Amino acid sequence: MRITLKINLLTTAWMLLILILINVVVFILFMNTTLNMEEDVGSQKAREIVKSIHANNTSSSIQSELKNYLTDNSYIRILGPKGQILYEVTNEEALAKKVKGKSVNTQEIERLGIKLKGEEKQVLIVRVPLEDTGFHNASLEIGEELAGLETRKDILLWILGVSTVLAVFLSLLSGKWLSNIIMRPISNMINTMEDIERSGVPKKIMIHNDTKDELQTLANTFNRMIDRLEENFEKQSQFVSDASHELKTPLTVIKSYANLLRRHGLEDQELAEEAIQAIHSEANRIQKMTETFLDVASIEKEIALEMSVVNLIPFCQTILKQMKQAYKREINLHYEESPMLILADELKLKQVIIILLDNAIKYSHDKIDVFLDKNGDNIVVRIKDYGMGIPQEEIKNIFERFYRVDKARSRETGGSGLGLYIAKSIMKLHKGEIKIKSKEGEGTEVKLILSASIEL
Ligand SMILES: Nc1ncnc2c1ncn2[C@@H]1O[C@H](COP(=O)(O)OP(=O)(O)OP(=O)(O)O)[C@@H](O)[C@H]1O
Ligand SMILES: [Mg+2]
Known part of the structure; x- marks a missing residue:
């Protein structure tokens, strides 16, 4: 019915x-x-x-x-x-x-x-x-x-009888009119939803009058949900196309070296070695890239963080030690107060610091300084390098997915342009901030601002 x-x-x-x-x-x-x-x-x-x-x-x-x-x-x-x-x-x-x-x-x-x-x-x-x-x-x-x-x-009986019949008739009429008024927006919504189901294309519900009632709230919520779906859909397809584009270059290199090997490689020892070397390094690049893609996918799901109290001093000391060992670079930790406590997802925060240190290592040759400061209710982590820096006009773009300042240079350093995007997303999940100050030829300083934890 x-x-x-x-x-x-x-x-x-x-x-x-x-x-x-x-x-x-x-x-x-x-x-x-x-x-x-x-x-x-x-x-x-x-x-x-x-x-x-x-x-x-x-x-x-x-x-x-x-x-x-x-x-x-x-x-x-x-x-x-x-x-x-x-x-x-x-x-x-x-x-x-x-x-x-x-x-x-x-x-x-x-x-x-x-x-x-x-x-x-x-x-x-x-x-x-x-x-x-x-x-x-x-x-x-x-x-x-x-x-x-x-x-x-x-x-009296006649009057009561007639007025009852009249009232029932009027009630049926007004009920029909009233239920039509109530049902019109609902039918509108059902039609839109059926349209979406048929075509698979997200579509918004038209809101004709600003009635400010529950039905309008329902339509607004539905429209917001569609907006979000559209945004995610766009993000996903953009990501897939960017990712495949990124994979195309190393795959082309691998394919052309493999062809070369197939044709002349076995006779020419030198060429064979060059080809194997290139294939190996490009394969490594693809492996690293896919790992990063998985990181992006997991961050975009906005999964809940596993928060715990982290003392930044020993936490940074451990990371710095590992990085120094791996890259043989001078990285110094500076702090005045101890302890420096924050509430964070330890693994995710470690990922942010590694991304920033990795950039500092890749884009500079000098020492790297890491500062831990208390600033009111916040704790600020600064990672400072004295390398090539980033041109002023590029700073606004570098947090975008797959964005690299110098594509040719990044190929040499092996980046995919996702590091800062992942770092910013993780900071957002922590309700923290990430800021970059840089001067071309002088170096770069990345600031992470996190709220301090009062727990001990
Ligand atoms: N410390 C830095 N010094 C100079 N340029 C930097 C620095 N950090 C980032 N950039 C520039 O910003 C771009 C984006 O950095 P991001 O970390 O997102 O990507 P990537 O380092 O190229 O690749 P990935 O981190 O995914 O391996 C880099 O390509 C680089 O051009
Ligand atoms: Mg990077």
Whole structure:
């Protein structure tokens, strides 16, 4: 069942139930009030008659006095102690015949349902004792058909019935209109999603009115999600194309040397050695590159960091020792305070420092200095080399994926242009900063800014 129809039927059923309840209450209240009023009028009339008659009056004057009070479809009687009729006036013989007289000591009001001329009629009977009128143990009895009440009851039932049917009809109409208003944006969203499913192309939901309601929030969230997907999709395809481009060069070198070997290599010892050397080094390059690609892929997944408190002094000392050993270069660590604690993912932070030291080693020949400073709530790691430096206009680009300042030079040094991109991404995950200051021909200083940990 469609949701619009469901909303419509449910609201109408609910409304009908409420209306029926209200109608029942209105009907009961109306009937009670009207009957009470009729009873009041009846007893008032009885009291007036009692005042106006006396046993000493002549029988004809009593009769005519009683007649004065006679209304449509009624009778008035004076009854003896045993209920025998002493006087009776009526304009509805059938009614007078049906109701048996009854003498009373106190006022009594009775309502009876009586079949008159084939129809069920409601009759109100008021009985009062005749005191101070000279009659002995006699009673006055007034009986009248509640004809007006019946008519009013019928009119009320008709009004309630018609208004209920009208209300249900209006509720169905307005329910349809309302559910259409609510469902329009949802249908819009469903259409867009089906479009995306069919074509496989991310697409945004059009927002026509600024309604600021939950449906708009839903559409906005969906659009943000699509933006993000598009961004990731673009990033991924860009990465795949950049990566394949990067792999193309070493593969071409390998292929051309392999061809050379196939044709002349075995005869020419020198050429064979050169070819093997080149193939080996290019294969190494590819291996390193693929490792870096995997690093990028894992960082772009934005996996959660495994944070722990790291004391930067022994941490840097260990890394520096390993690098010095591997590259036989002078790398000095400078710090004034101890300990220097930060909260970080140890492995990832190590990767950042190695990337920066690797650059400093590759792009300089002199010593390298590493400084650890405290700056307010932050700890700053500075890696400074005195090498070729980076041209001012290039600094803004070097954090981009696969960006290298001097492509030819980087080929010699074997870089793929991903180091600084990975370092920046890791720093971002740590909510830290990475900044570069460099002067061509003088050297480069990379600053890592991390918030200090208060834990010991
Ligand atoms: N300390 C530095 N001195 C001079 N140039 C640098 C320095 N660090 C980075 N660069 C320049 O910035 C570019 C980008 O550096 P990045 O570390 O991202 O890539 P890469 O070193 O070329 O390759 P990878 O680090 O992936 O092996 C480098 O190619 C280099 O031109
Ligand atoms: Mg590098």
